[in-house]
Amino acid sequence: MTPVTSLAASVNQRVADALSAALPEAGAAADPLLRRSDRADFQANGMLALAKKLKGNPRELAGQVVAGIPTGEGAVIKEIEVSGPGFLNITVADEAIISTLAARAADDRLGVPYADRPGTTVIDYAQPNVAKEMHVGHLRSAVIGAAMVEILEFTGEKVIRRHHIGDWGTQFGMLIQYLTEHPHELDHKGGEVSGEEAMTNLGRLYKASRALFDADPEFKERARARVVDLQAGDEETLALWRRFVDESKIYFYSVFNKLDMDIKDPDVVGESGYNAMLEETCRILEETGVAVRSDGALCVFFDDVKGPDGNPVPLIVKKSNGGYGYAATDLSAIRDRVQNLGAETLLYVVDARQSLHFKMVFETARRAGWLHEGTDAVQLAFGTVLGKDGKPFKTREGETVRLVDLLDEAIERATAVVREKNNDKVALTEDEIAANGVQIGIGAVKYADLSTSASRDYKFDLDQMVSLNGDTSVYVQYAYARIRSILRLRGEAEPVAHPELELAPAERALGLHLDQFGETLAEAAAGYEPHKLAAYLYQLASLYTTFYDQCPVLKAEGGADQVANRLFLCDLTARTLHQGLALLGIRTPERL
Numbered sequence: 001m002t003p004v005t006s007l008a009a010s011v012n013q014r015v016a017d018a019l020s021a022a023l024p025e026a027g028a029a030a031d032p033l034l035r036r037s038d039r040a041d042f043q044a045n046g047m048l049a050l051a052k053k054l055k056g057n058p059r060e061l062a063g064q065v066v067a068g069i070p071t072g073e074g075a076v077i078k079e080i081e082v083s084g085p086g087f088l089n090i091t092v093a094d095e096a097i098i099s100t101l102a103a104r105a106a107d108d109r110l111g112v113p114y115a116d117r118p119g120t121t122v123i124d125y126a127q128p129n130v131a132k133e134m135h136v137g138h139l140r141s142a143v144i145g146a147a148m149v150e151i152l153e154f155t156g157e158k159v160i161r162r163h164h165i166g167d168w169g170t171q172f173g174m175l176i177q178y179l180t181e182h183p184h185e186l187d188h189k190g191g192e193v194s195g196e197e198a199m200t201n202l203g204r205l206y207k208a209s210r211a212l213f214d215a216d217p218e219f220k221e222r223a224r225a226r227v228v229d230l231q232a233g234d235e236e237t238l239a240l241w242r243r244f245v246d247e248s249k250i251y252f253y254s255v256f257n258k259l260d261m262d263i264k265d266p267d268v269v270g271e272s273g274y275n276a277m278l279e280e281t282c283r284i285l286e287e288t289g290v291a292v293r294s295d296g297a298l299c300v301f302f303d304d305v306k307g308p309d310g311n312p313v314p315l316i317v318k319k320s321n322g323g324y325g326y327a328a329t330d331l332s333a334i335r336d337r338v339q340n341l342g343a344e345t346l347l348y349v350v351d352a353r354q355s356l357h358f359k360m361v362f363e364t365a366r367r368a369g370w371l372h373e374g375t376d377a378v379q380l381a382f383g384t385v386l387g388k389d390g391k392p393f394k395t396r397e398g399e400t401v402r403l404v405d406l407l408d409e410a411i412e413r414a415t416a417v418v419r420e421k422n423n424d425k426v427a428l429t430e431d432e433i434a435a436n437g438v439q440i441g442i443g444a445v446k447y448a449d450l451s452t453s454a455s456r457d458y459k460f461d462l463d464q465m466v467s468l469n470g471d472t473s474v475y476v477q478y479a480y481a482r483i484r485s486i487l488r489l490r491g492e493a494e495p496v497a498h499p500e501l502e503l504a505p506a507e508r509a510l511g512l513h514l515d516q517f518g519e520t521l522a523e524a525a526a527g528y529e530p531h532k533l534a535a536y537l538y539q540l541a542s543l544y545t546t547f548y549d550q551c552p553v554l555k556a557e558g559g560a561d562q563v564a565n566r567l568f569l570c571d572l573t574a575r576t577l578h579q580g581l582a583l584l585g586i587r588t589p590e591r592l
């Protein structure tokens with residue numbers, strides 16, 4: 001692989017050098033503050049603040065910088081001029097654009113460099129709960145988490161996946177006891193069960209056992225005794241517990257499969273996976289004084305965490321009845337991930353409503369020394385999925401919407417769109433329409449989740465999601481398919497870069513944006529912001545649409561070389577769209 005220096009980086013370097021030469025006393029502060037601009041290709045604003053700070057005249061300083069930069073024949077910068085109070089407007093050479101892109105195109109990774117110092121990140125994502133239906137919150141964690149896994153791995157980071165499923169807790173006493181008393185509830189009558197059937201059975205059992213638990217004090221007592229057996233590691237009880245976990249996994253995997261997501265069994269390490277560590281975790285916390293006994297419970301206190309009554313709200317690691325909770329598990333998981341898995345970064349893709357929990361857990365782990373200077377723990381906290389009415393997403397009856405139903409509906413809507421767009425030219429078969437409908441529907445759901453910043457709530461609006469106009473994956477996928485169609489029709493003409501050609505404005509705009517792929521990925525990786533990649537791809541598709549409208553490709557007026565050069569831009573755009581969408585977990589059908 002050959003990493004390619006982007007045009008922005010080369011321009012920045014040249015301006016920074018000229019700035020340092022003009023103003024040696026600026027030292028490390030000699031930052032041109034370069035950004036893309038409408039007036040020229042780039043604008044540099046750094047001279048203003050710098051001149052002000054060092055009591056100089058910004059226009060004069062800008063003039064000196066301009067004088068120190070080679071332009072013209074063969075140079076990257078074609079034109080540079082001072083404007084306004086001391087900005088620099090910079091235009092790069094057409095030749096530089098195409099030769100930089102040619103270097104990108106020659107590389108499998110599109111010239112994107114690896115991060116300077118990659119490390120090891122453990123990502124905690126896609127963590128549904130045993131015996132419970134998955135909902136839109138689990139969708140967000142899975143979709144955002146999977147995108148971060150891909151983006152980070154692309155930058156060279158070593159990524160370890162952890163699916164911290166909810167597979168432990170007192171509710172299992174009730175479930176297991178019910179199953180003992182109704183032993184055939186989870187039987188597979190006609191051989192294998194589908195994910196949907198598995199969940200239906202689990203759901204029925206859950207409801208029935210809960211009803212009994214609430215109505216029958218004697219059952220309640222037996223259920224409580226079961227919890228004790230479970231925690232004591234009683235073999236028979238554990239075997240029954242495992243049936244719930246296995247049955248749930250059939251369901252989880254069917255949903256992940258529908259989501260076109262590759263979740264691997266060894267990465268599913270749920271809450272129960274840390275059982276053996278809980279006692280020690282609590283002992284260390286108590287011995288080091290990080291946790292103290294309060295009303296019989298083992299608690300950690302924080303100066304800045306108080307309830308509405310002004311009293312401190314502690315993190316409870318061990319309840320007064322001796323039971324361990326969510327916090328003890330998460331603290332043990334941190335020890336495992338840092339000490340055994342070698343994590344330098346712990347990333348948690350979890351609902352923002354759990355932010356206080358993680359804040360307290362991270363702080364506790366710091367006090368205990370399990371998180372130290374070399375380790376970072378971050379919650380990638382996501383917002384709530386809202387219905388069209390702007391309220392948390394529920395059915396008309398006020399129940400949680402089943403994720404599977406949503407996905408099926410998205411696929412159905414997308415299939416309708418594909419069928420409607422199908423014509424004699426595209427000539428898709430029914431099978432192809434169905435296959436594309438799946439890739440577009442699932443893509444639409446993922447894209448809607450990934451295209452706004454994760455911390456914000458978003459509206460689940462299928463009409464908008466599968467729209468051909470606007471910021472949707474469908475729009476981006478259509479741009480890709482259109483390019484692939486042109487490439488199929490190219491005949492003898494090959495995509496070949498011709499840096500010597502003069503570029504039309506739409507070609508320059510497309511080219512300059514293509515050049516930003518690596519920088520966008522680096523930003524998305526560093527800030528855990530997949531939406532930056534989504535925005536980049538949407539803009540790339542839009543710029544391509546303008547290019548397509550303004551610049552004939554196969555019938556280019558400038559002759560064979562221009563055809564080749566435009567095909568080259570088409571091809572690189574398609575590869576960039578494909579790679580970018582793949583990192584977001586979204587497919588790119590060849591024909592639409």
Ligand code: ARG
Pocket residue numbers: 124127128129164165166330348350
């Ligand atoms: N199972 C939890 C839920 O459904 C999410 C788990 C988040 N991860 C963690 N390490 N606590 O809300």
